[in-house]
Amino acid sequence: MSPHEVRREAQGEAQDEIQDEVRGVAIEIEELEKSYGAEPVLRGVDLTVRRGEILVILGASGSGKSTLLRCLVGLERPDAGRLCLNGVDLFHDPPAAVAALRERMGVAFQGGALFGSLTVAENVDLPLAEFTRLPESTRRIVVDIKLALVGLRHARDLLPAELSGGMVKRAALARAMALDPDLLFCDEPSAGLDPITSAGIDQLLLRMREVFGVTLVVVTHELASAFSIADRIALLHRGRVQALGPPAELEASTDPIVRRFLDRRADEETESAGLLEGLLEERGIHA
């Protein structure tokens, strides 16, 4: 590394620290480790998410991004490390503090995870009915506001099975935003959607941040979506943060792993699989 690059990196770190202090830290992840059996999935992840920031976690399949998200929302207990959301240690603080934290966070799952037996409005109303003492008439107004925010007011009485893919994602976002959370986690919000609907979801996420000042953590492997919404991108590779920075910084990266991902080049394993297929085909063997 040249003296110029060292100086630029030091300046970048100093700027990050200043921004952390000014805006406050919403999420702190330190040395997070998680294994499934003997297979390590997260190998010491360190990340900080600033309040009001949109952090996109990018990574190939098997990079550990979904496991990281499951740890962040409390669905998986990490083997080691520390995970603090809004200053609450998700796995070590008392249950009452964690329960209060849960009311301040929303999660939109990849497939929506809407309750199939409830209408769209009932899905959005569920957190309100459980955690507020609002009368039903007020809850109805709140639900309509949330549905209007995602453009689904007309679909309030439909069942999830009657919705299109994009509508399911928007309904899931409306439910995640029901209690006006500070933290919003989205798992593959654009996966399986056409480019126009996908762009609409991106706009919606940006509007959520603009209107509510919510901190967003978005897990995706959609490059276009990541680059259009992210303040910073964390690229996960084999359970570690390979690169972290604003989209422009990542775009300019010369790290071969980052380049391979951004330039959509096949990895060695896929390439060798291709070679094997070629060899088999040459010998007239069809897998």
Place this chain on the structure above:
Amino acid sequence: MAILSGRTLDRMVLGPVRRRPIRLRTTLAQVARAGTESLPLVALIMLLVGMILGLQSAEQLDRFGVVDLVAGLVSVSVARELAPLLTAIIVAGRVGSSIAAELGTMQVDQEIDALTVIGIDPVHYLVAPRIAGLVIALPCLTVFGDAVGILGGFLVGIGVLDLGASSYLMNSLTALTLEDVWGGIVKAVAFAAIIGVVGCERGLATRGGAEQVGRSTTAAVVRSIVLVIAADLFVTGLLYAGGGA
């Protein structure tokens, strides 16, 4: 399964103390579901079994010239053993399987995860009402099965064996004691808990996709039936060992 049973019992018993009683509306919906799904089948099976039992026992009792004992034999056998066991097997097939399929699908579709991250306890929200619903519905279905089974024997008694209607009924009532009916109800409560816990546990343990949901459903029915029969032996031993009751 033991952990799930403990957690469910905790939500049922200590829930009201913590001002989190189990959901009445969901529980009643489960009672209605168990009833509507199983009632016609319980009626049909118990009517046929009552008739078969009447015919089978009549042949044996006729050798000793005591064919009029058919009434007592049918009513006691139905109340003590056949109605609780067969109703439980029907409910395991109809309701236990649908609970496993429903929760399994919810697990696969991440709906259980969604409940957890919202902060809603899936055991309180989903499991406890289903088990409570079965614990209410199965004894009711068993008493209904008792009545229909005895009716089956009665129809054979007066239609095939030429026993008088009033004497058949009198013999039934004389042989049948309240303890016989209570014994059947006690069994039904135990069987309901088994079917509910197994169905919920298999559903929540589902991982993967649609194929796994199918496997969980089958496993729930098979395990429930095996455990119900094993529990039947145990409860029968407790209630009637040594020729009691």
